[in-house]
Amino acid sequence: MNPVIEVKGVYKSFKNVQAVNGVDFEIIKGQSVALLGPNGAGKTTLMEMIEGIQKPDAGEIFVLGRKWKGNEDTLHQQIGLSLQETHFLDRLSVRETLVLFASFYCLDRRRVDEIIQLIDLAEKSRSYVANLSGGQRQRLAIGIALLNHPKLLLLDEPTTGLDPNARREIWSILLRLKQQSQTSLILTTHYMEEAEQLCDRIIIIDHGRILKKGTLSQLLEAENGPKIIEFSLEAPAETNGFAPSRFQIQWAAGQGKGSVILSDIETELPEFIEFISINKLRLKTLECRRKTLDDLFIEMTGRRLDD
Ligand SMILES: Nc1ncnc2c1ncn2[C@@H]1O[C@H](COP(=O)(O)OP(=O)(O)OP(=O)(O)O)[C@@H](O)[C@H]1O
Ligand SMILES: [Mg+2]
Structure with a gap:
């Protein structure tokens, strides 16, 4: 055509x-x-x-x-x-x-x-x-x-x-x-x-x-693509004393909030919860959402689309 x-x-x-x-x-x-x-x-x-x-x-x-x-x-x-x-x-x-x-x-x-x-x-x-x-x-x-x-x-x-x-x-x-x-x-x-x-x-x-x-x-690698976990903690974390892990957490708000990308939620979410508990952190909220175009743009450029 x-x-x-x-x-x-x-x-x-x-x-x-x-x-x-x-x-x-x-x-x-x-x-x-x-x-x-x-x-x-x-x-x-x-x-x-x-x-x-x-x-x-x-x-x-x-x-x-x-x-x-x-x-x-x-x-x-x-x-x-x-x-x-x-x-x-x-x-x-x-x-x-x-x-x-x-x-x-x-x-x-x-x-x-x-x-x-x-x-x-x-x-x-x-x-x-x-x-x-x-x-x-x-x-x-x-x-x-x-x-x-x-x-x-x-x-x-x-x-x-x-x-x-x-x-x-x-x-x-x-x-x-x-x-x-x-x-x-x-x-x-x-x-x-x-x-x-x-x-x-x-x-x-x-x-x-x-x-x-x-x-x-x-662009978003379809339905079974990566998921974003966003969480907040009861108290800000001392991130430098953490046990080693494969999770690359993006911390925000004075380290009282963060997000992490999980490529296989079924196996990785339980591991992530365990990681939280090993580090003696207490979760206040935890939400799972699909990857968005904004996440993709941040991955590619380090900036948000609407900045
Ligand atoms: N007539 C012009 N003279 C000088 N620089 C220009 C001119 N038009 C655009 N530019 C520059 O070219 C770049 C692209 O501008 P453009 O207007 O195409 O961006 P845009 O994606 O439409 O942005 P916005 O979302 O703000 O509308 C910018 O750095 C802008 O300053
Ligand atoms: Mg324009």
């Missing part, structure tokens, strides 16, 4: 910053892909090169089988995008804003009504854009991106800075879209939950490079 996006050996620098440092990937029709990475990872720079807004220093990008140069009009008709920061005309209403953008694509008002329903802004259709909440503005930006029935939707941080409710509203719009259409989606985010909820594939980037890519279960 022909890829909808091909990124081949792409580099981009600004003065002394190497923002994108040799990136290759492909996206297949109908796929949803997250570019997941912390601040400054190079997500926006990469997206803007895919969107034809910035030019790579080296490498090639094909969007729907075409390069940007010489194909600008065709590509603009077929993609929908929302930038990291959207500026609207504050003195237009929601409906007027959509009508204006619809006119660029020669779309009629029926399409505007469909979009207002899709983004759930019927109650606000006559409100000035200036009076919308952050989540409503972001829904409007997604609505504009969807007006022309794009084959490919590119969203740069669609939910950053929104509260959990507003974020979930956007997720449900995008999940509905995914069920109802063959639109391919690429979005950037630093929320691992967003990547997990919305995307079939995840590309983790940092310092302009891809650290890992794959499906969620490939």
Whole structure:
């Protein structure tokens, strides 16, 4: 199947910053892909090169089988995008804003009504854009991106800075879209939950490079992959006098709390409990959870995704 996006050996620098440092990937029709990475990872720079807004220093990008140069009009008709920061005309209403953008694509008002329903802004259709909440503005930006029935939707941080409710509203719009259409989606985010909820594939980037890519279960080594044990103690531990063990505990909170990765929970959890008791520690709480993308990112970089 022909890829909808091909990124081949792409580099981009600004003065002394190497923002994108040799990136290759492909996206297949109908796929949803997250570019997941912390601040400054190079997500926006990469997206803007895919969107034809910035030019790579080296490498090639094909969007729907075409390069940007010489194909600008065709590509603009077929993609929908929302930038990291959207500026609207504050003195237009929601409906007027959509009508204006619809006119660029020669779309009629029926399409505007469909979009207002899709983004759930019927109650606000006559409100000035200036009076919308952050989540409503972001829904409007997604609505504009969807007006022309794009084959490919590119969203740069669609939910950053929104509260959990507003974020979930956007997720449900995008999940509905995914069920109802063959639109391919690429979005950037630093929320691992967003990547997990919305995307079939995840590309983790940092310092302009891809650290890992794959499906969620490939990245997290599937269901029977390692588990994280998080525990707290009745009193902080004197960790330097411990009996030797194979557990690599990450201590936190003045050594009153810690976590450890167990690859085989059935055999290792009893051993871990024994280790606690040999060292005369008293457990206050103990929780077992699956590995997350955040754990994976910490393993690879020593930093958290949202730092
Ligand atoms: N126009 C520019 N001029 C100079 N440096 C830039 C420019 N655009 C981006 N950079 C630098 O390139 C690097 C990557 O920036 P980019 O905006 O692509 O990151 P990002 O992953 O989108 O981050 P965020 O999550 O904060 O949006 C950063 O170090 C940034 O300071
Ligand atoms: Mg960005």
